[in-house]
Amino acid sequence: MVEKRTSQLAELIEPYAGRPQELIQVLREIQEELGYLPKEAQEEVAQTLGVPLSRVYGVITFYHFFRTSPVGQHTIRLCLGTACYVRGAAQVLQTLQEELGINPGETTVDYKFSLERVACFGCCALSPVMVVDNTVHSRVTPAKAREILSTYQGS
Amino acid sequence: MTFAQIKEKARAEWEALERGERPRILIGTATCGRSAGALDVLEAFKTELAKRGIDAVIMQVGCIGLCYAEPLVDIIKKGQPRICYHHVTPELVSELIDSYLIKGNPRPDLALGTIGDGDVEGIPRLFDLPTLKPQVRFVLRNCGHIDPENINHYIANNGYAGLAKALKMRPEEVIEEIKKSGLRGRGGAGFPTGLKWEFCRKSPEKEKYLICNADEGDPGAFMDRSVLEGDPHAVLEGMVIAAHAIGARQGYVYCRAEYPLALERLRTALQQMREYGFLGENILGSGLDFDIEIKEGAGAFVCGEETALMASLEGRRGMPCPRPPFPAQSGLWGKPTNINNVETFANVSIIMAKSSDWYASYGTGKSKGTKTFALAGKVKHTGLIEISMGITLRELIFDIGGGVPNERRLKAIQIGGPSGGCLPEELLDVPIDYESLREHGAIMGSGGVIVLDDTACMVDVAKYFLDFTAEESCGKCVPCRIGIPKMLQILEHITSGEGTEEDLVRLRELAELVSSTSLCALGQTAPNPVRSTLRYFKGEYLAHIYHKTCPAGVCPGLVQHKIKIDPELCQACDLCRKACPTGAIQGIPGKPPYSIDDSLCIRCEACLEVCPFDAIQKLTGKASNYGDDT
Secondary structure: OHHHHHHHHHHHHHHHOOOHHHHHHHHHHHHHHHOOOOHHHHHHHHHHHOOOHHHHHHHHHHOOOOOOOOOOOEEEEEEOOHHHHHOOHHHHHHHHHHHHOOOOOOEOOOOOEEEEEEOOOOOHHHOOOEEEOOEEEOOOOHHHHHHHHHHHHOO | OOHHHHHHHHHHHHHHHHHOOOOEEEEEOOHHHHHOOHHHHHHHHHHHHHHHOOOOEEEEEOOOOOHHHOOOEEEEOOOOOEEEEOOOOHHHHHHHHHHHHHOOOOOOOOEEEEEOOOOEOOEOEHHHOOOOOOOOOOOOOOOOOOOOOOHHHHHHOOOOHHHHHHHOOOHHHHHHHHHHHOOEOOOOOOOEHHHHHHHHHHOOOOOOEEEEEEOOOOOOOOHHHHHHHHOHHHHHHHHHHHHHHHOOOEEEEEEOOOOHHHHHHHHHHHHHHHHHOOOEOOHHHOOOOEEEEEEEOOOOHHHHOHHHHHHHHOOOOOOOOOOOOOOOOOOHHHOOEEEEEHHHHHHHHHHHHOOHHHHHOOEOOOOEOEEEEEEEEOOOOOEEEEEEOOOEHHHHHHHHOOOOOOOOOEEEEEEOHHHOEEEEHHHOOOEOOHHHHHHOOOOOOOOEEEEEEOOOOHHHHHHHHHHHHHHHOOOOOHHHHHHHHHHHHHHHHHHOOOOOHHHHHHHHHHHHHHHHHOOOHHHHHOOHHHHHHHHHOHHHHHHHHHOOOOOOOOOHHHOOOEEEEOOOOOOOOOHHHHHOOOOOEEEEOOEEEEEEOOOOOOOOOHHHHHOOOOOEEEEOOOOOOOOOOO
């Protein structure tokens, strides 16, 4: 398993060898593949691209997109942009936190759900917006959020 | 192929489509349409048409801007004007096909309006609707009308004509034309575009870069997303024109990763441009070599700032640098670089296709042309609009936006995102141009307009924006890194009922300090929401401080309202008890009335929302002049 992952990693990183300007791109591709950026991947990237590990870590922690721990089976992203906020997204967030028992940026113990807050999806006209995996739900209320969650409970 | 041949071919394709016998079905499948269910509608059309053996052209188009009415479907039958149907669901699809396509009944009950020549009884003309009539659509010219994934549709509608013209002119003449048009940067700051190009052109270095800033980070703004999804070639054509003007050989589109569909459409568009020779070596035989690469952002608001954006392009943390040197002297990889916003480029392509005089005939003295706005929040017609500069906020909110829903009162207009400000109702007659907005404490910004009604607490709104900028501050300079959280702390103090008048003094001092000493625009403008709310809504701050009450009933610690069940209206349906997260509601199903234990109630209003009989009411305390008085 570990070996397979290592070779897979090397394959992903190799095209970017010696090109530090592609750091963000390569991290993005690894995360796409693995779901997060484990420590060994960070080290491998640093070595192949020829940049200090501190810079790799610095970039990962700077951008919201990157994560260093595995995600759940379903990722719930709740928009807290201005339009969503004034139409009640904070109440939806509170509901999700209560229902799932986790805070934004965390994953449930059974690795079923990860919860994230997003600054804006650009769907402001249909706010509040909640995205589960790739499905966009518009005009979400606390009650609707509970309903949406329940459709994923069985799967 | 020469441009004339390309154009001929594109026109022939477009005309064949327009004159064809087959009915056409246009479905708005931009992100906004998709989130309202447009893809299900698309599938339903495919299935239902096939079932009936009807041969029709189904086209996916961008967003026409009427997001409140999504999903939108336009049906065109030969010899008939195009009819736009709103709120179309998969269930309605077969009804539309049977009624209109088969039996010829245009179903005025489901239609929003008609487009094109001819009238249909009972359906108004779409562009006569109050929402669309005052609009002037240059940037959004093709959105909702063409297939954004078909370059021929763009070319047939006068696309790339501006590029063909520009390539026959000397770069200096192109710059002169843009200067004469009066176009100013649409990303927020409003710097004259032609002048910016000239600085970069005059830079002595040979290697130059061009960047399109598509990192639309302002929460509440989605103009750039709509243009990229609905008409990507309009933006890319503007980039090639700019490359010719400044002398760049390599361009980048820096687009945020939260816009997957925009990225996909950009990739398709770039591929098509290469096939037609609009990119690559010797573009249209002019000798210009230029190519464009897409770079995805990774979620950092500060990357909308040009020096931070360039750091991110170089694969580093997106931290801004002091200017000068300006990017026009030393930008990406230390080379002269020109950065413009998506909307600016979309304006460039139409200015070159038409003329600078034509463009400058729209707008006001110093603010020429049009501006797109994303209208959201508490307004009836949420969506994307484009207006000639100089119309008033009142026209924007009430004529185009249809006013505030649910018979509530307008309280404020938040314009310009986290760098902008909140303007009160009294300023509704202020014209929309760069100078007027700045004078009143807001900014044009990128074009996000959020309407707030009387259920919004202005202190809470200011806190919301500071919470956002504190989170997004890159941490490089002290005033921004420490000043903004300090200001946030004071606001938290005030909204929890512990504020003093001294807090207001300190808040003002900090606002001044942060805005005058921060390194980049993020910090310099972050105090704007606080300043504008203090300027126009000071009474609300004072109510929090002296009366320990939140007049709008928002701030949890200061809400003086109670949730009560009206025994007359309660039907004992048990929904509220199930919805209550704290078990505060007691009752037996079928035996009204239910009651709420006030000591357990946390005022989350979950019960209020689920009650089908409006039996649950919010009782506001006496200090309130707003809220749901009963």
